[in-house]
Amino acid sequence: MRPPRSSRPGPAASFGARSPHAGIHTWCTAARFALSGLAHAWRTQPNFRTEVGCAALAIILAVLLRVPLTPILLSCALVLSLELVNTAIEAVVDLVSPEFHPLAKIAKDAGAGAVLLASVFALLVGASEFLPRLWSAAGM
Numbered sequence: 001m002r003p004p005r006s007s008r009p010g011p012a013a014s015f016g017a018r019s020p021h022a023g024i025h026t027w028c029t030a031a032r033f034a035l036s037g038l039a040h041a042w043r044t045q046p047n048f049r050t051e052v053g054c055a056a057l058a059i060i061l062a063v064l065l066r067v068p069l070t071p072i073l074l075s076c077a078l079v080l081s082l083e084l085v086n087t088a089i090e091a092v093v094d095l096v097s098p099e100f101h102p103l104a105k106i107a108k109d110a111g112a113g114a115v116l117l118a119s120v121f122a123l124l125v126g127a128s129e130f131l132p133r134l135w136s137a138a139g140m
């Protein structure tokens, strides 16, 4: 039987809570796990790779056209983060419900819906920032 959650040692316990370097060590370990999650998404999710490419393009264009970076960066961060959350949802659903289940469908579809919604709004943000700049650059 699985032990109660509170009795399981957390990361701080494994690195020795009294060590002065425990905080940094814990942070580095957490960052390594996070990077491994990013690498997994990059390897297995074509949509994530496409979104990273679009984000890079948008950021480069924003710098070249002197468009305010903050809305572009926030939009990119939102889409990429939600894609990662969606990947996590898909993995958990596949783990707990390999067979068809209506609730599994809701979880996966809602995760995909979140990415779609963020992407549409990111496109609107991009259009509202870039189009006026492009029009004025073209002398229109």
Ligand SMILES: Nc1ncnc2c1ncn2[C@@H]1O[C@H](COP(=O)(O)OP(=O)(O)OP(=O)(O)O)[C@@H](O)[C@H]1O
Residues within 6 Å of the ligand: 045, 090, 093, 097, 098, 099, 100, 101, 102, 104, 105, 108, 109, 112
């Ligand atoms: N276990 C399940 N039970 C019910 N419906 C499911 C289940 N698995 C997948 N589906 C349905 O099939 C759709 C596609 O599922 P799939 O696992 O292929 O997701 P995906 O979004 O294509 O992910 P990936 O990008 O990893 O291919 C889901 O959005 C959902 O509607």
